[in-house]
Amino acid sequence: MKFSEIEAEQWDELKPYVDTCLLPITGLDGTETPSEATNYLEQLRDVMDLVEIPYRGRIVTYPAYHYVYGNEGSQQAIARCCANLKSQGYKYIILITSKSDIMFQINEADLWIAPTEDGNLPSDVEISRKIRELWHS
Amino acid sequence: MSNHEHQDSKHQPVQRKEMSRRQFLSYTLGGTTAFMVGGTVLPMVRFAVDPLLAKGGESTLVKVIEESKVTAEPQEVKFKVRQVDGWYKSETEKVAWISRDASGAIFALSPVCKHLGCTVFWNTHGRNEYDCPCHDARYSRDGKNITVANLPLDEYVVEIQDGFVYLGGIIANTRA
Numbered sequence: 001m002k003f004s005e006i007e008a009e010q011w012d013e014l015k016p017y018v019d020t021c022l023l024p025i026t027g028l029d030g031t032e033t034p035s036e037a038t039n040y041l042e043q044l045r046d047v048m049d050l051v052e053i054p055y056r057g058r059i060v061t062y063p064a065y066h067y068v069y070g071n072e073g074s075q076q077a078i079a080r081c082c083a084n085l086k087s088q089g090y091k092y093i094i095l096i097t098s099k100s101d102i103m104f105q106i107n108e109a110d111l112w113i114a115p116t117e118d119g120n121l122p123s124d125v126e127i128s129r130k131i132r133e134l135w136h137s
Numbered sequence: 138m139s140n141h142e143h144q145d146s147k148h149q150p151v152q153r154k155e156m157s158r159r160q161f162l163s164y165t166l167g168g169t170t171a172f173m174v175g176g177t178v179l180p181m182v183r184f185a186v187d188p189l190l191a192k193g194g195e196s197t198l199v200k201v202i203e204e205s206k207v208t209a210e211p212q213e214v215k216f217k218v219r220q221v222d223g224w225y226k227s228e229t230e231k232v233a234w235i236s237r238d239a240s241g242a243i244f245a246l247s248p249v250c251k252h253l254g255c256t257v258f259w260n261t262h263g264r265n266e267y268d269c270p271c272h273d274a275r276y277s278r279d280g281k282n283i284t285v286a287n288l289p290l291d292e293y294v295v296e297i298q299d300g301f302v303y304l305g306g307i308i309a310n311t312r313a
């Protein structure tokens with residue numbers, strides 16, 4: 001479910017069941033035209049649907065990290081965000097992107113969902129397999 | 138007709154305002170458009186924008202499979218339903234698990250877990266039950282809740298016409 005769907009007073013009750021956080025990384029850098037930016041967001045939404053809909057009872061989606069400039073600075077910022085999310089109690093962090101060039105190593109995250117090297121988005125079956133493996137690991 | 142046009146134009150500023158809010162949220166959330174159906178304004182707008190679509194809704198029947206292909210073993214069928222959310226029309230994919238009971242009657246279950254809404258799947262653990270991957274809820278063939286969830290899986294309205302199975306809106310489970 002989205003972070004914004006959860007009312008403050010529901011959270012204590014839900015928290016034990018929602019142990020996984022989905023952090024979308026849009027991967028824009030400011031060179032995109034409006035329509036290119038829209039395309040990236042739509043692609044990201046399509047791949048997010050494959051996680052959010054089937055697993056909505058256990059995964060909470062946080063607001064997206066939109067802009068990424070080179071790997072190093074962004075890597076640190078995202079790693080820090082993941083560490084903070086974990087310290088507030090999430091057991092698993094899933095990073096998701098529709099861009100193939102921003103998948104850098106984040107030790108604090110447990111899974112990246114990203115296009116394959118040839119640019120194809122992963123299938124629903126593949127995503128489900130990875131998420132289930134993560135929960136059983 | 139002129140009355141209708143008048144109504145539409147009267148509502149346009151509301152639509153624009155809602156749309157920009159929606160876009161803002163959508164961008165903030167990472168491109169998710171199916172988000173936050175507005176509270177008090179949208180139902181009115183929905184009617185003003187396209188009254189015909191508003192009537193379609195859940196009760197539309199969709200052809201999903203030949204009747205002869207449905208067996209006692211549940212099968213997953215996917216089908217598209219047109220949805221209207223304010224001015225935004227979209228096609229949503231729905232999933233049903235369809236099978237015959239002991240008397241041969243066809244029924245279709247919704248795979249949305251009644252615990253917290255994950256998607257259940259038939260027989261992932263070899264127990265001939267529906268299993269939820271999130272917190273291990275289990276449901277019988279009829280959708281009856283066995284563990285974790287407090288309610289049985291919902292059903293779709295089923296109609297058989299000319300050798301095909303049609304599915305309609307969601308109803309509470311009638312079998313469990």
Ligand code: FES
Pocket residue numbers: 057058250251252253254255269270271272273274285286
């Ligand atoms: S959502 Fe299915 S068991 Fe919790």
